[in-house]
Amino acid sequence: MNEQVLAGQRILMFVGDxxxxxELWYPRLRLVEAGASVVLAGPEAGRTxxxxxxxxxxxxxxxxxxxxxxxxxxxxxxxxxxDKLRRDADVLQLVxxxxxxxxxVAAICHGGWIPISAGVYRGVRVTGSLGIKDDxxxxxxxxxxxxxxxxxxxxxxxxxxxLPDFCRAMLEVLASG
Numbered sequence: 001m002n003e004q005v006l007a008g009q010r011i012l013m014f015v016g017d018x019x020x021x022x023e024l025w026y027p028r029l030r031l032v033e034a035g036a037s038v039v040l041a042g043p044e045a046g047r048t049x050x051x052x053x054x055x056x057x058x059x060x061x062x063x064x065x066x067x068x069x070x071x072x073x074x075x076x077x078x079x080x081x082x083d084k085l086r087r088d089a090d091v092l093q094l095v096x097x098x099x100x101x102x103x104x105v106a107a108i109c110h111g112g113w114i115p116i117s118a119g120v121y122r123g124v125r126v127t128g129s130l131g132i133k134d135d136x137x138x139x140x141x142x143x144x145x146x147x148x149x150x151x152x153x154x155x156x157x158x159x160x161x162x163l164p165d166f167c168r169a170m171l172e173v174l175a176s177g
Contacts, residue, residue, distance in 0.1 A: 010071045018050070021052060042063065052079050074095065074104060076095075092114070110128070112141075125144055130158070150169050150173060
C-alpha cells in the first residue's frame with residue numbers, strides 16, 4: 001500500500017484513563033505512517049491519560065465540541081476506558097454522527113461498548129472481546145469470531161493479537177473513501 005495513501009485525512013481517536021496501550025498506539029502509529037493526521041481526544045485537552053500498562057498519552061483535544069464533519073474516521077481503543085467514555089453524551093453523539101455519515105467507526109476489544117451505547121450496531125456484523133460478546137448480541141449486532149470484521153464503514157477486532165488485521169482493515173476502508 002502506498003505509504004501516503006491517507007494523506008490529508010484526519011482521524012479521531014478516543015483516549016481516557018486505563019485505555020489499552022497497544023490498541024491505541026499501534027493503530028495511531030500505523031495511521032500516521034499511512035499519512036493521516038490523528039487527533040487524540042479525551043475528557044480534557046492537554047491532560048495525560050495512563051494506559052492499563054502505564055503508557056502515557058496526552059489528549060490533543062477535549063471531546064466536548066468536536067465535530068465528526070472535521071474527520072474522515074473514528075478509532076475506539078479498548079481497555080477499561082470505553083466503559084467510562086460511553087456515559088458521555090458528546091462521545092455518543094460523535095459516534096452516531098460518524099455512523100450516520102458512513103465514515104469509519106473502528107472499535108477493538110472493549111471499544112465496542114461505545115458504539116453499543118450509541119445505538120449504531122443494530123444489524124451490523126462485528127466482533128470484539130469475548131467479554132462483551134453478549135453485550136454486542138443484545139445490542140442487535142451480528143457476532144462473528146474473527147480477527148477483524150468489516151461491515152461497510154464499521155471495522156471491529158477482538159484483542160491486541162488481532163491488531164495487524166484490524167489496522168489493515170481500517171486502512172482499506174479509509175483508502176476506499
